[in-house]
Amino acid sequence: MNKGTKILLSVSIIALVLISVLTYLNMAISPYSSAQSQSETIAKEKAGITTSDYFGEYNRDKQYYSIGGLTQSNKYRYIIINAKSGQTTVVNKNDAPQRSEITSEVQNRYNAKKILNINLGLYKNKPTWEVSFQNKNGTIGYNLVDFETGKSIKTTNNI
Secondary structure (H helix, E strand, O other), X not given: OOHHHHHHHXXXXXXHHHHHHHHHHHHHXXXXXXXXXXXXXXXXXXXXXEEEEEEEXXXXXXXXXXXXXXXXXXXXXXXXXEOOOOOEEEEEOOOOOOHHHHHHHHXXXXXXXXXXEEEEEEEOOEEEEEEEEEOOOOOXXXXXXXXXXXXXXXXXXXX
């Protein structure tokens, strides 16, 4: 094999690997993007959310997707969608604590190094935030927080 053929073969192999990696990443992200897109459509139809700024995926007893955003009349609300049945629950923010307040409270309560996620779903048929966090020692913790009151319901720590 001459030098030109070796270079062409090397470039072809690198291009093939790069295309394979990009295809794999696209396939891995596709279900999440599809769930978000479908959830946003449901949020517009069933909750009147016109501008969304939050998407969450809650996995506890059941899997839920949630969307938060403003309605046409500038009211902030969330819709929680059961991933299996498609059943929806609409909750208005009203006087409920904001996501940022919930994450700050969890971070302070558990002296967390980092908040990983905050997702809205139903726990015992009540809207509940699931906040996952990383402790200073590198372990993971989960705190379920009541949507309306902001009070801690259940904690799993140092996993």
